[in-house]
Amino acid sequence: MGEVWKMGCHMETVIKAYKTLSKIPSIVGGKLNSQGNRVTSRWSIRNLDRGKHTQYMIDYFLDTNLKVLSESEFAVDVSHEMLTAVSPKENYRAVIREEKEDKEYSQRKLYLEVWTKTTLKLSVDLISLDIHGDVYADSEFGCLEWSSDEKHICYIAEKKIKKSEPFIKRKPVDDKTKDPDEKMADDKNKDFDKKPTLTPGEEHIYREDWGEQMMGKNQTVVVVFRIADETFSILENIPDNLCPGQVRFTPNGDALVGVAWNTSGVRRLGLIYCTNRPGYIFCYTLTGKMKKLSEENKAVRSPRFSPNGDLVWLQREAGGPHHACHQLVRMSANTINSVIESDDYDVCDEISVVIDIVHNSEDICNEEIFYGIYCQSLPTKCFSSDGKRLIFSTQQQNEIRSYVVDIESGDITDISNNKENPGSTSVLSVQADVILASWSNMTTPGQLFAAKLPAAGQECEISWVRVSAPPATPPTPGTAVQYLSLRYNHEDDAVASFGALYSGRAAGAACPLLVWPHGGPHSAFCNAYSLEAAFFNALGFACLLINYRGSTGTGDASVFFLPSRIGTADVADCKLATEKAIELFPINEEKLLLYGGSHGGFLVAHLSGLYSGFYSVTVARNPVIDLATMYNTSDIADWCSIEAGFPFTDDGPNTEDHLLALRRVSPIVHAHKVTTPTAIMLGTKDKRVPYYQGLEYSRMLRANGVNTKVFMYEDNHSLSSLPVEMDNLINAADWFISMIKDK
Template sequence: MPDRTLITATDLYGYRYTSDPQLSPDGARVAYVLTHLDREEDEYRSAIYVVPSDRGAEPRRYTYGAKRDTTPRWSPDGRGLLFVSDREEKPQLYVLPADGGEARKVTSAPNGAGDPAWSPEGTRVAFISRTGVDPEEEPKDIVVLHYTEAHFKDDAQGIKRGRGHLFVQELDSEDVTQLTEGEDDYAEPAWSPDGEMIAVVSSQDPERAFRRYSDVYLVPASGGQPTKLTTDKGPSFAPAFSPDGRTVAYLGHADPPETGLSTNTGLWTVPTEGGEPRPLTVGWDRSASNEDVNSDSRFGANDGGPVWSPDGACLYITATDHGATRVYAVPSGGGEVQAVTGGGRTVYGFSIAGNRLATMAAELLNPGDIYVSALDGSGETQLTRVNAAFLAGLALSAPEAIAFTSTEGAEIQGWLVRPAGYREGERYPLVIEVHGGPHTAYGHAYFHEFQLLAARGYGVLFTNPRGSTGYGQDFTACIVKDWGTRDFADVMAAADWAEEQPWVDRERIGIGGGSYGGWMTAWALGHTTRFRAGVTQCLLSNWSSFYGTSDIGPMFGEWMVGGTPWDNPQGYARMSPITHVAQIRTPLLVIHSEEDHRCPVEQGEQLFVSLSRLGVPTEFLRFPQESHGLTRGGKPKRRVENLERIIDWFDRYMPAGT
């Protein structure tokens, strides 16, 4: 076997990311998206690939170009493949023959098209496009932006302009019909089996800027007023019609006052004609989601359900349990929830056709591949190995599952990465990583940053403290209005566990994380001097200013802290790391993105300026034009620079090899 090389920050350019697996209607093929990083152009490039379900041939590339082709969707008869492409600047819909060939442009929406859905007879396509925006207007030409609603920005979109509306495009002509209008956004279109109705998601709650409720609406495909279908409080999203068209399934929760935003997302059904929604996952103490498990090594959209079985007897969803995200089957008439997929994996997306299930799944040492199995999970076949050759040349460190007990008897799960070239009897520095959220998790997913730290001689310990998902409602919700108590105790228990390992140098333990993990890093350094160095990324440092500057400020603050900053100034101050900044003595690197609308850059500025005034060793990295998702989808060169700066900081204050 040839020698393996230690991983570097620039190895980020070597990965390939699979996403969005879509089975053809006959189950014979799987279309998926393959994304890579273009080093020269500093961009992401995506193409559509198709692979036979029986692994009888190698994957075949279906689309070519210098930009991004995404969202493959088979026509109902399996003869066409629809996709979204930005090859002409604005994303538009294209369709190509199922056996390959020249793609035909389907839409010419002035502000682009996305979120496509085939009509059941295959002659129409529903999509979402923004209206109320002049596509020719340059930012420099804007005189003023006028808002009357407090939710005027979004981390994914930036400052909001216009509204997302539902359109239907005829495929045999240029006829396109706008089905919704007004000052409400619509998303996630899903056709009824008879082609008469389209289910969409919209938030029309007068208080939507402060609590983000959403509902499922039915829109006549021939035109007419949307009809509200769901009646419960809280978020309702991801609608899917039953095969007989009599029922709509969706995900959401009823926002109960005792758990609120921290409530498990459940699976629900509601009659198409209207009526009382029925929860199907009551008593199952997990949350339906495919977004829980953190990773810096995945790219692209994936579907987490719900998806109906062809006979309507079951619904399929994803959920995370102890760091592994699986596909689960839920009887549509009610009954026990059963795991379909297993093992140490994170399923980020799936689709169903006939008796077959296609999944995109990641592992601790694999960013992700495409698999196919029977609908019950049996007979699984791996269809792709997109990173096998690249990873075979790298000296990776396999994460080891660990567990320890924290305060109140809480059992905490985690994973330990030993330094590359680890030798018994030697002592090494270690970095404790804290995930974002807080209602997300670490788990069975690949992390380039952690492997890079290991390659540079650091151990890495990443855990799921209380507040994480995948361990039940109580575990998730117990930190609400009480950040910095149980969760902080769990982080310190992780440090205790690390110090007990004979190879860990207790004088060289660092801490780092982003978003909530950045908050915890700053919080920890304001409450202990046990850590030698810290790196905080895109953090929340001041709850009071976050309330008025974040795209989720009022909603998140009123739930997580309680009340408003003027009603509860003591609570907002207590849970803010900036309040405790005078107690920080540990060198801290502050990293932030200038277009972060989730935790705005002023949050990092406050902490950096305060630390500088206090004489604490600190530096501030500002990444222009980047959002809250810098480490997952920022410009490749900036991601590499960010990784190098993190390593340099730890090398400066707790170097490996000493």
């Protein structure tokens, strides 16, 4: 790692570091065929010239020992494939493809294609068909599923809205020059060519959508495509206050099961990253009846069928913190069949808990410790061939770990690929008792591994085999990764411990430290490859990624500890973690840098106000600055009240104490104390933390004489589109280096 802040022409080095790291691909998906001997992997790489990520596909063919026999001669660009699914008997492959048709690439087209193994069987222009709006390919609603007989495909799309026009609009007059016979023919064809009636004055009616990164997604419909005659049907009798998604056919194809989110409230709240939204698992029969399968007042997601026809899903209580521990629950195939056949079958007593909410931790097989389920979805294929065991991955302290759970007994066994090197293992697919997973750590980019699922009771003996080739050289040589376990010795709080990850020099000359709390706040950093962390390491910075109390992966008690304590407990944790890092590692105490986004931006703004003489410079990305003003403009108003410590209601804070509570926990109360140079990166399309928060903060800092710089991007909350990522990362590094180079 070079000491870039000492260099005269540091920008060239910074840009070179980013360009080098941008050429490292990442794994975005992978599937196994039904025999478990062919891997179809999907990768993504930053294409700087196009300003977009290019996605491509590579196939690997495995022998009986899972060694690679051969692989694709060349990778295939699949960037235009929004959704893809191979049929159950592997006779067909369905694709929903996005294309730009005109020379200016503004005319968007969507096609549903069905391929055989040798040719294109059919292609349908969904835009010209005009039976629904956009197709959903996001992680919340999106799906593309085959029926077991390979005769039907289902997916989720935006409901077609009736067209409107202005109250006053000139229209074409009849062509009086036409021959009378022509006019008579036109009159006869009027009924066939009749255009839909336009309703005047409704084109500007406000329609609520699902918020951040889901603008324009208002009301979903389930679309079923019949292959034989190329006909489409929109499922009817789904109430208007429900938005269905994550739909799949039952094993025998006589019904559909999915998730329906409730939109009955006065205000629709944002959905992405929020696993607390109320809804239920539903069943839709071929007779057109929709029936609830899950309990009331639950937040549910990720329904999956076992080979035996049992249905499992993830659930937690609705409301509360945006992300928390989940149960894994199960409904038997017999119960589901009874629901389909009966009109008044009560299923609430037929739901069994496979894995319950974990409050702190629990012991599992082989003397391991388990902290609960925090993943937002299960693998699409996640069962053993006999349907008796389920394989999944979830955050656990500083790593993503993978597990096998016995559906009947609830026994859990850790099968993570960590025997040689610590890191994170994420299961991608399970077929024919072969498991496909990705593995990485902070110094090693993602790689594919496969393993045979051992016999029941012997899962800990699993042996992982590398599928994809490892990187030729590590992207950040000399970087060490260490886990920090931190605890308050005299703390009366119910939760007194938390963790952090350090990546940087373990010994040698002192270097700057990037103090980096995550957003959320109910998320977590893990020891997995990140271009962002590798970028700063490559420039000679050490990184301290802090999983303060309230982070996921350490028991539900930690998650629920933070609400009513934001701005105090999480800030204290960041300060303690910084002091511990200085004690343990070669850190230059005059070069302590603050870096964070969203709630991480909230924390670095707090720290720079409370400890301005301690920290040297700040970069905040879409930071939460004032909860009192954010409440009325964010797509997650509930976040403000829940984290401040009082219940959310649609009519807003109803007492002066509530308004004061929102203000008191906000970093804006410390803005007058800030002296650290501060750069702020903002997105104009941010629906989660409106950009005016950062602008207001920057004006206050400038009024107080603080060196402040604002970067404004046409992007959403994540600031993750490729041109924006490139610009804000390079400018962040430049800001840090410029502010500390003379210290």
